[in-house]
Every structure is written in C-alpha cells, then in structure tokens.
Amino acid sequence: MGHLKHRDLNATRERLRDQVAHALRAALISGELRPGQVYSAPGLAEDFGISATPVREAMLDLVREGLVEPVRNKGFRVTEVDERDLDQYTEIRALIEIPTVGRVTRTADRAQLEALRPVAEEIVRAARDHDLIGYLEADRQFHLSLLALSGNERLVETVGDLRKRSRLYGLTGLDEHGELLPSAEEHLELLDLMLTGDAQKAEQCMARHLGKVRSLWAKSDEAP
Known part of the structure; x- marks a missing residue:
C-alpha cells in the first residue's frame, strides 16, 4: 500500500486519529483498500509507521460511517457496495x-x-x-x-x-x-x-x- 507508507502524519496526539481516518478514507476512495478485503490495525499501523491504537480508533470511526465492518479476531473488512x-x-x-x-x-x-x-x-x-x-x-x-x-x-x-x-x-x-x-x-x-x-x-x-x-x-x- 504505497500511498499509506508515504503519508506524512503529524504525530500530535489529538489530531492523529482524525488524520489516520482521513488517510484511510482516501485509500478507500482511490481503491487502494479493496472492497471485501480484511485489513488489520497492526498491519495498517506498520504502513503508517505509528502504533496500532490510533489506527484502530480511526477504523471504528469508519465502521460508524458504514465504510468498513469489524471481523472478529482479524480486523476490518472494507464494505462492498452493490x-x-x-x-x-x-x-x-x-x-x-x-x-x-x-x-x-x-x-x-x-x-x-x-x-x-x-x-x-x-x-x-x-x-x-x-x-x-x-x-x-x-x-x-x-x-x-x-x-x-x-x-x-x-x-x-x-x-x-x-x-x-x-x-x-x-x-x-x-x-x-x-x-x-x-x-x-x-x-x-x-x-x-x-x-x-x-x-x-x-x-x-x-x-x-x-x-x-x-x-x-x-x-x-x-x-x-
């Protein structure tokens, strides 16, 4: 996921969650994160070069927006739109x-x-x-x-x-x-x-x- 690896995220604690969510939305829109695929917070966090906690929190924001859905013990699946x-x-x-x-x-x-x-x-x-x-x-x-x-x-x-x-x-x-x-x-x-x-x-x-x-x-x- 090349775009994710090169994103310049400001490490300010109060902004990091929102910045990660924004970057993930962009990756969803561009198709970098594919519908039906499951992604783990630790795996995405490694791409970003940050801890898994803000990534997990950002993914929960996307769950509320209907963009991804949680998969028990695996991570989050990108919602498919028919x-x-x-x-x-x-x-x-x-x-x-x-x-x-x-x-x-x-x-x-x-x-x-x-x-x-x-x-x-x-x-x-x-x-x-x-x-x-x-x-x-x-x-x-x-x-x-x-x-x-x-x-x-x-x-x-x-x-x-x-x-x-x-x-x-x-x-x-x-x-x-x-x-x-x-x-x-x-x-x-x-x-x-x-x-x-x-x-x-x-x-x-x-x-x-x-x-x-x-x-x-x-x-x-x-x-x-």
Whole structure:
C-alpha cells in the first residue's frame, strides 16, 4: 500500500486519529483498500509507521460511517457496495442536489459563486495531472461548499455521508482512459451557468453530472 507508507502524519496526539481516518478514507476512495478485503490495525499501523491504537480508533470511526465492518479476531473488512446501493445513493443525491443547485442559483450572490471557481479549477487540474486523491478532495470541497450556500447544514452533512458511502473504485483505470477529465470540466460548466442566473439550465447540468458519476461507478466495477 504505497500511498499509506508515504503519508506524512503529524504525530500530535489529538489530531492523529482524525488524520489516520482521513488517510484511510482516501485509500478507500482511490481503491487502494479493496472492497471485501480484511485489513488489520497492526498491519495498517506498520504502513503508517505509528502504533496500532490510533489506527484502530480511526477504523471504528469508519465502521460508524458504514465504510468498513469489524471481523472478529482479524480486523476490518472494507464494505462492498452493490449496484442497488449505488442506484439508491444516486437517487437521494439527485433529489437533494438538483433542486438545491436551482435554489442557490436564484439566491446566492456573484461573489459567493465566484469563490468556488478556484476549487472547480483545482478539480480539472487534478484530473489533468492524474492526481486522484487531489481530484476527489477538490470534488468533495466543491459540492459541499456549493450546497452550504443553501444555509442548511443538515443537508450538507447528509450529502457528505452519501459521498463517503458511494466512494469510487478503480479510478486508476478510468483515469488512464480519459474518463475523469470530462466529468471534472462539468464543475466549471455548472458554475458558469449558475453565474448567469439560469436556474433551470444549472439544474439540468447537475442532473447530467450526477448521471455521469453513476456511469463512472458502473465502468469502475467493470474495470480489470
């Protein structure tokens, strides 16, 4: 697990658990930790170069998020997400995000929307540079920051949780085939539409974007 071995973790006690959890989520999203596989806290701790305790605590956080499940006397198994799960997650996200984008288009001021442009550009840059972790981090920041303009914190938390549960697998193969860059560029398209004040076209763009994300999941499952 090369990415884990090279992660620079600050040893500050109160932050270490959160940093490990963040690194593990990134490894889950990128596919470095594979669905159905069992990983032990001591084994992961060796990769990180730290003790097993913060790793075990971080894995328990992921259990509560539904990302892994405990396996008695062995460690933690990465939760497998099936097609039905992905369809349901996508449906819920569409029910929330599409109308919210329309509402934010009508209510947010130009400065608030323009503040999201550097993040949208970072998504494109990361996709172009084949930086998968950077891509996913910037994508998460863009979507949740955009939804935050609605003023509904619970809505943002709900979508954040859905994003964790519907993490992408096989991104390396998709990246190699040029599948990520077009999806990345849709963030700039969406932002430009919102800046024109056209709520209907912004909603249509978001619907298309979420549909493409779902198709990427399907292709990811098919990737060798």
